[in-house]
Amino acid sequence: MELSSLFIREFKINWDKVPEYSFLHSIPAIRSLDTFRFENPVTFFVGENGSGKSTMIEALAVAYGFNAEGGTLNYNFSTYAETYDLASALHISKGIHRPQAGYFFRAESFFNVATAAEQYGTKYGGKRLHTQSHGESFLSFFQEFENRRGIYIMDEPEAALSPQRQLTLLLIISEMAKTGSQFIVATHSPILLGLPGADIYSFSNGEVSPVSYEETESYQITKMFLENREKLFDELFED
Numbered sequence: 001m002e003l004s005s006l007f008i009r010e011f012k013i014n015w016d017k018v019p020e021y022s023f024l025h026s027i028p029a030i031r032s033l034d035t036f037r038f039e040n041p042v043t044f045f046v047g048e049n050g051s052g053k054s055t056m057i058e059a060l061a062v063a064y065g066f067n068a069e070g071g072t073l074n075y076n077f078s079t080y081a082e083t084y085d086l087a088s089a090l091h092i093s094k095g096i097h098r099p100q101a102g103y104f105f106r107a108e109s110f111f112n113v114a115t116a117a118e119q120y121g122t123k124y125g126g127k128r129l130h131t132q133s134h135g136e137s138f139l140s141f142f143q144e145f146e147n148r149r150g151i152y153i154m155d156e157p158e159a160a161l162s163p164q165r166q167l168t169l170l171l172i173i174s175e176m177a178k179t180g181s182q183f184i185v186a187t188h189s190p191i192l193l194g195l196p197g198a199d200i201y202s203f204s205n206g207e208v209s210p211v212s213y214e215e216t217e218s219y220q221i222t223k224m225f226l227e228n229r230e231k232l233f234d235e236l237f238e239d
Helices: 053-064 085-091 109-119 134-144 163-178 219-229 230-236
Strands: 006-012 036-037 042-046 090-094 099-107 151-155 180-186 200-202 206-208
Touching: 006 053, 042 053, 042 163, 053 085, 053 090, 053 151, 053 180, 085 090, 134 163, 163 180, 200 230, 219 230
Parallel strands: 042 180, 042 200, 099 151, 151 180
Antiparallel strands: 006 036, 006 090, 200 206
């Protein structure tokens, strides 16, 4: 996929538009950003809770035109969005093509999105989302969009999925990216992060920087646990 074909090529933050009292100034990784350029159809943001990756994902989605709680570009409901200050300060450079579809997924508000889908009379996989499990409804949605070239922004999608279903999502992302879709994903999942060829950026140590798969904490901690489980348990639970 050529860089000119990306739906979001870069974003810039105009810090003059962010109020001085905003909590955004207290998030070092985000405060370090002025310009960010996407160079890959699949980009992962990683970092510890509170590092700013989800805040950046939500602001980017809202600035692009998505509803703050998630959904397609046509969804228009929201109870609260704490990232409007950042979203209003973002300038997004879009690609030369318009997406055929788009979706912003937030695990924590997917129930509200499913409720809105019912009100809109929308079904995925031929079923109402509320009649399916969280994981089933999430995968039903993506299987519905598999053949539609689009922009997909996701915040911790693994929260809805078992490890087996994360592998299914990994395959879906890989195939959709090959046919022109763009994914921007905040995740802790060592399974999703293992997607070959994806770019990974860490929101750690007060900056946003590229890292390899093996350098992510998700990989390192999972590997350490699997290889040293009994020793770790002995140390954690010793009397």
